[in-house]
Amino acid sequence: MEEPAAAPLRICVRRTPSEPGAAASVALQLPADVRCVEEAVELMARHCFAGAKPCRRTMFRLRVLLAEAISNSILFGAGGDPARMVRVAAELTEETIRLQVTDDGPGFDPGGIPDPTLPDGLARSIGRGLFLIRNLADRVEFNPQGNTIWMTLPRS
Amino acid sequence: MGFSKSSNGAGVTVVRIEGQLIVGNRQELKSLIQEGLDRGERKFLVDCSQTGYIDSSGLGALVSLSKKVRELGGELRIAGLNEDLRSLFELTKLDTLFHISPTAEAALAEF
Numbered sequence: 001m002e003e004p005a006a007a008p009l010r011i012c013v014r015r016t017p018s019e020p021g022a023a024a025s026v027a028l029q030l031p032a033d034v035r036c037v038e039e040a041v042e043l044m045a046r047h048c049f050a051g052a053k054p055c056r057r058t059m060f061r062l063r064v065l066l067a068e069a070i071s072n073s074i075l076f077g078a079g080g081d082p083a084r085m086v087r088v089a090a091e092l093t094e095e096t097i098r099l100q101v102t103d104d105g106p107g108f109d110p111g112g113i114p115d116p117t118l119p120d121g122l123a124r125s126i127g128r129g130l131f132l133i134r135n136l137a138d139r140v141e142f143n144p145q146g147n148t149i150w151m152t153l154p155r156s
Numbered sequence: 157m158g159f160s161k162s163s164n165g166a167g168v169t170v171v172r173i174e175g176q177l178i179v180g181n182r183q184e185l186k187s188l189i190q191e192g193l194d195r196g197e198r199k200f201l202v203d204c205s206q207t208g209y210i211d212s213s214g215l216g217a218l219v220s221l222s223k224k225v226r227e228l229g230g231e232l233r234i235a236g237l238n239e240d241l242r243s244l245f246e247l248t249k250l251d252t253l254f255h256i257s258p259t260a261e262a263a264l265a266e267f
Contacts, residue, residue: 034179034180037178037180038178038180057239057240060209063209064244067176067211071178071179071211071212071213117248122250122252123223123253125216125217126212126216127212128212128215131212135247
């Protein structure tokens, strides 16, 4: 029997247009279901770049960063259980986007991931997600528990 | 988002990634290549000229498929990476693991 289709995602956008240059925020929750990743990425990208003129490279970076962080949360944080949720948010200024992805899992130690470009890691099929995030974002932060990641990149 | 599969008539199976190659569809790519292997196909070209972005799950799928094809005496090559996609392969040093051609046409001419 085929699995039921995932329900459409809902996004919440808050803006303060009366204050030019003031920060805006975007928030989205999605079930821990890998079928929702692409739609979540596109929704976030559309709203993060609304009113901005990002270069192609920035748009690519944002999409890969979000796909990585959301996938990690779904697979490792929420154990791929569609009944659990992953929260995605972004704080926007004129110059920067600060992305946040949170799951309800136990967290992980971001310092304990080996370098996938070393000879031992090159032929492995896993272990490149955090490496890509560190190389594509200008700044990466974690909460102490390791179940929330913040990634900053330019909005231009 | 999807894949299209064709043959060049000279023994190379071309799989074009249309959209993204990410955690949500990597299994579909694995199944497509596996079906080809089961039919005796051994030369595969993954054409990324219509690909938006690839995440680490997608890169990992390409690595594991390449290994599987090589173990059966075949080869999986990649073509059509734009500047952004190419940067992912360079960052992860996977450009040293794969034979990468600028276009599918160029890849087929030398495969």
